[in-house]
Amino acid sequence: MDARIALVRRSYGEYDDSIFPDDYYRIPGVRCYQDVDAVRRYAYERILTYRGQTVELYVNGGMAVELLLALQAAVKLNIKVIVCHRDNSTHEFRRQQLIWKPIDHDDCEAGKEEGPFFSLCGERHFGMSDTAIFENVPSECVFDFAWQEKCVREALTPYSHKQVSIAVTGLKPLLISVLNVACDLDIQITWLHYDSDREEYFAQPMDKIIL
Numbered sequence: 001m002d003a004r005i006a007l008v009r010r011s012y013g014e015y016d017d018s019i020f021p022d023d024y025y026r027i028p029g030v031r032c033y034q035d036v037d038a039v040r041r042y043a044y045e046r047i048l049t050y051r052g053q054t055v056e057l058y059v060n061g062g063m064a065v066e067l068l069l070a071l072q073a074a075v076k077l078n079i080k081v082i083v084c085h086r087d088n089s090t091h092e093f094r095r096q097q098l099i100w101k102p103i104d105h106d107d108c109e110a111g112k113e114e115g116p117f118f119s120l121c122g123e124r125h126f127g128m129s130d131t132a133i134f135e136n137v138p139s140e141c142v143f144d145f146a147w148q149e150k151c152v153r154e155a156l157t158p159y160s161h162k163q164v165s166i167a168v169t170g171l172k173p174l175l176i177s178v179l180n181v182a183c184d185l186d187i188q189i190t191w192l193h194y195d196s197d198r199e200e201y202f203a204q205p206m207d208k209i210i211l
Helices: 036-050 064-076 105-110 145-159 172-185
Strands: 003-008 017-020 054-059 080-087 092-097 113-121 132-134 162-167 188-195 200-205
Touching: 003 036, 003 064, 017 036, 017 064, 036 064, 054 064, 064 080, 064 172, 064 188, 064 200, 080 172, 092 172, 113 145, 113 172, 132 145, 132 172, 145 162, 145 172, 172 188
Parallel strands: 003 017, 003 054, 054 080, 113 132, 113 162, 162 188
Antiparallel strands: 080 092, 188 200
């Protein structure tokens, strides 16, 4: 392991570095929630020194959009990422290997046939689809990544080689499980984030990484 990096700066925890300030709107260039290109560029600059290395990324706070943008920046820099999620019941971190890689740029530009859109987790708020990848996640499965990937595979296998949109309505470990399975099934994922200020969803295509 080359480095331990925290997703956001906190006064606690022993890390080699951190990516984002503890307030999303303190990220340079961010004027509104949807300024994701500025967030991605900032993440890229913050982790540039770890190009080609293996890092543990500690999810010690922050939002789902920050985690996903940090992952986009990491794969652009050929950084191997192990995502570490805090288990509040044990105060330990659970390690989840990221195997996702963006689909080839030329294929991405050409575009794949559009599939359906889902909510990530049906029991969460702001669901915009009647179909959820996870109807519910039992507490004992929050860090059961094998179980999560099995559920994702069952939901997404019919849409192999297509584009799928997913409303982000659930737990951060689920995001990684979806990405890992989507990579194996050659599915382009577009995340839909809810902007409560504008009361609308906006799209974050994972395979189009603009810096």
